[in-house]
Amino acid sequence: MDGYLHKWTNYLKGWQLRYFVLKDGILSYFNNENDSKNGDCKGSYKIFMFDIIVNRSDKTRVDLILANENNLYLKASDYKERQKWLVALASQKAIYPSITLQNHPNDEHSTKQSFQQENTMTGTYDSTYFLKLKQSELKLYCDLLTQQTHDFKNVVLAVRQSLPTSDKQSKVDIPQNSKIDDNSIDSSIVGKCSDSEFSETFNSELDSVKSEQCEFDKKPNSVKKLDELSSNINITCDMLVQIVRNLVILSNTSSNVSAEAVKSLLNETQESKSKDKADISIDLDQYKYHLYHPLYLNQHLNQYNTQNFSTEASSSTPSKAQNLPNSMPSNELSVCSSPSRISVKSLPSRPNSSFYVNRKTKQKNHNRIDMNKMSLISIRNYHIEYIKETALLADPVAEHSSHYLLDTANSNIESGKKVLIRFSDIALLDNNGIPTEFFLNCCSDVFSILDSFGSTAFLPVKIDVYGNINKIKQKYLLDTEKFNSLQCIIKHEIDEKKTHSKNSATDALMWLRRAVWFLREFLSNFSKSADSVMSECVHLSYQKTLRQHHNFVVRSIFSLAMRSLPSKEDFYKRLVSDHSMYLNNKEQFENHVIEEMKLTVIGIDRVINIIKDFYTKNKLDI
Numbered sequence: 266m267d268g269y270l271h272k273w274t275n276y277l278k279g280w281q282l283r284y285f286v287l288k289d290g291i292l293s294y295f296n297n298e299n300d301s302k303n304g305d306c307k308g309s310y311k312i313f314m315f316d317i318i319v320n321r322s323d324k325t326r327v328d329l330i331l332a333n334e335n336n337l338y339l340k341a342s343d344y345k346e347r348q349k350w351l352v353a354l355a356s357q358k359a360i361y362p363s364i365t366l367q368n369h370p371n372d373e374h375s376t377k378q379s380f381q382q383e384n385t386m387t388g389t390y391d392s393t394y395f396l397k398l399k400q401s402e403l404k405l406y407c408d409l410l411t412q413q414t415h416d417f418k419n420v421v422l423a424v425r426q427s428l429p430t431s432d433k434q435s436k437v438d439i440p441q442n443s444k445i446d447d448n449s450i451d452s453s454i455v456g457k458c459s460d461s462e463f464s465e466t467f468n469s470e471l472d473s474v475k476s477e478q479c480e481f482d483k484k485p486n487s488v489k490k491l492d493e494l495s496s497n498i499n500i501t502c503d504m505l506v507q508i509v510r511n512l513v514i515l516s517n518t519s520s521n522v523s524a525e526a527v528k529s530l531l532n533e534t535q536e537s538k539s540k541d542k543a544d545i546s547i548d549l550d551q552y553k554y555h556l557y558h559p560l561y562l563n564q565h566l567n568q569y570n571t572q573n574f575s576t577e578a579s580s581s582t583p584s585k586a587q588n589l590p591n592s593m594p595s596n597e598l599s600v601c602s603s604p605s606r607i608s609v610k611s612l613p614s615r616p617n618s619s620f621y622v623n624r625k626t627k628q629k630n631h632n633r634i635d636m637n638k639m640s641l642i643s644i645r646n647y648h649i650e651y652i653k654e655t656a657l658l659a660d661p662v663a664e665h666s667s668h669y670l671l672d673t674a675n676s677n678i679e680s681g682k683k684v685l686i687r688f689s690d691i692a693l694l695d696n697n698g699i700p701t702e703f704f705l706n707c708c709s710d711v712f713s714i715l716d717s718f719g720s721t722a723f724l725p726v727k728i729d730v731y732g733n734i735n736k737i738k739q740k741y742l743l744d745t746e747k748f749n750s751l752q753c754i755i756k757h758e759i760d761e762k763k764t765h766s767k768n769s770a771t772d773a774l775m776w777l778r779r780a781v782w783f784l785r786e787f788l789s790n791f792s793k794s795a796d797s798v799m800s801e802c803v804h805l806s807y808q809k810t811l812r813q814h815h816n817f818v819v820r821s822i823f824s825l826a827m828r829s830l831p832s833k834e835d836f837y838k839r840l841v842s843d844h845s846m847y848l849n850n851k852e853q854f855e856n857h858v859i860e861e862m863k864l865t866v867i868g869i870d871r872v873i874n875i876i877k878d879f880y881t882k883n884k885l886d887i
């Protein structure tokens with residue numbers, strides 16, 4: 266991209282018009298366009314070094330901020346032009362992260378690169394560096410999204426105002442989930458994108474829009490405008506999601522990872538922008554111990570390399586019924602531990618999940634042939650398949666029928682829909698042993714609710730939770746009899762001194778327990794009072810459970826997820842397949858859910874306390 270921008274020089278000279286060229290991650294400027302053709306460059310900057318800030322007070326300004334305050338302030342001719350530059354700058358920054366850049370002869374700031382160069386030269390990855398990079402992108406896109414959303418709202422309002430009175434709503438509806446609890450978001454994390462700005466209602470824009478509406482060109486143009494704006498928002502949202510994914514990857518990468526691997530992993534999320542990169546072949550072995558979380562590439566590949574999952578060994582698992590006395594019998598499920606609950610007979614039998622794993626694994630083994638030749642991008646798509654598959658492994662029935670948590674609510678069970686198993690149904694083994702398979706199924710069932718929230722904001726949570734379920738499941742499948750209880754698995758790792766190994770079940774269970782603990786607090790807060798506000802329930806639960814274990818990056822992911830929370834009513838609706846079931850009888854249904862939640866809390870308490878005691882006794886982190 267190129268064009269004229271005003272550049273702030275100093276108080277004496279003020280804003281100077283300069284010709285800027287943005288190419289290959291470098292922003293160069295010239296006195297005028299002619300000079301640019303002659304290569305008479307006045308200076309150039311590597312974009313990755315800057316925080317790109319969307320100036321709030323001046324809608325034509327972009328501020329490029331450097332750590333040492335040697336900032337670059339730019340002004341476009343108008344707002345639209347500024348947006349173009351913003352998107353171009355941010356994209357270049359994302360596409361050309363530090364490690365791909367070479368020294369530039371005209372670079373004004375080469376001395377400031379030592380940190381980056383060190384990283385590149387040693388080939389090691391300093392998480393702080395990448396985290397900072399991604400954090401600044403997150404800030405930028407949050408800002409951009411705020412502005413674009415406001416623009417969109419303005420146009421919507423203007424269109425509404427221009428409609429005949431009968432077609433207008435007096436006020437524009439404010440979606441429930443746009444009301445943000447100010448306390449819930451750490452605004453220092455998401456930078457200038459403050460909560461109050463995010464939560465501004467449509468109506469607050471009304472006055473400013475009214476004055477503009479006369480000029481507003483109504484029908485076809487307004488639709489065009491809306492299309493354009495919504496497509497901008499889409500792009501920004503996509504970028505945000507990519508960055509959040511990157512942040513999750515980075516925040517979970519504790520060991521030293523080669524800079525190349527990190528670059529590739531982060532860059533592959535750009536594939537939509539740079540399709541040509543899809544052809545680059547990568548030797549996967551090189552990444553074996555790097556690209557492991559949360560997409561579990563290694564684990565995935567290793568799994569295909571091992572013979573641990575022999576069909577014979579786990580497809581029959583005759584001992585399962587003995588080891589898990591109250592786990593799911595083949596075609597009968599009893600869930601009648603409370604008077605309000607229902608005995609369900611003759612539900613479709615739940616396929617033996619061990620067998621399912623084998624079936625899938627075998628099937629995938631055939632596909633493996635070309636894995637080593639796949640580009641990272643195709644591997645990523647493969648990941649996505651894998652994640653979906655992982656969810657299915659944990660929940661095989663889901664492949665065939667959609668399931669909903671509370672379809673039993675009004676005895677409406679003839680449909681044969683799946684009834685989720687519950688923590689309160691866990692029957693402990695000897696010595697308080699927690700039956701592995703039943704526990705894991707409980708977890709995957711309860712967290713599968715997140716699917717119905719329909720927002721990608723919960724994807725990191727899902728990946729994390731199912732990743733941990735899968736880690737434990739893999740250990741369990743090595744010897745279902747020996748590992749029939751969670752404690753047996755952990756004890757084995759203690760004996761083998763593998764509690765700290767990568768992908769250890771000990772670590773996975775610790776995090777899974779934290780997730781379940783969070784869920785417990787959420788259900789408890791939610792069921793305490795009918796007036797409780799969704800965001801408050803989640804926020805309080807987070808404060809008490811997960812927050813202490815999260816760094817600032819993950820906390821910001823939490824803040825983002827908070828923005829996508831369903832309203833309470835929506836939440837209730839999503840618990841059933843047939844919304845009318847809820848809408849026709851709200852009170853009764855809500856009471857039923859609350860009762861269900863209280864029961865779940867009791868069930869969860871029992872298992873998480875046992876796990877906690879076991880970990881404490883064995884001097885493991887919990």
Ligand SMILES: CCCCCCCCCCCCC/C=C/[C@@H](O)[C@H](CO[C@@H]1O[C@H](CO)[C@@H](O)[C@H](O)[C@H]1O)NC(=O)CCCCCCCCCCCCCCCCC
Binds near residue numbers: 730
């Ligand atoms: C109403 C629902 C509200 C949902 C709000 C969700 C907010 C959660 C925000 C947290 C985002 C976390 C994303 C990932 C974080 C990970 O970084 C972190 C650490 O991961 C661990 O790293 C280890 C290496 O360092 C690795 O070895 C290990 O394997 C890995 O796990 N993980 C976590 O902190 C765990 C987060 C779990 C969050 C669980 C939220 C579950 C919400 C479920 C709501 C369901 C409602 C059901 C209602 C049922 C009614 C009866």
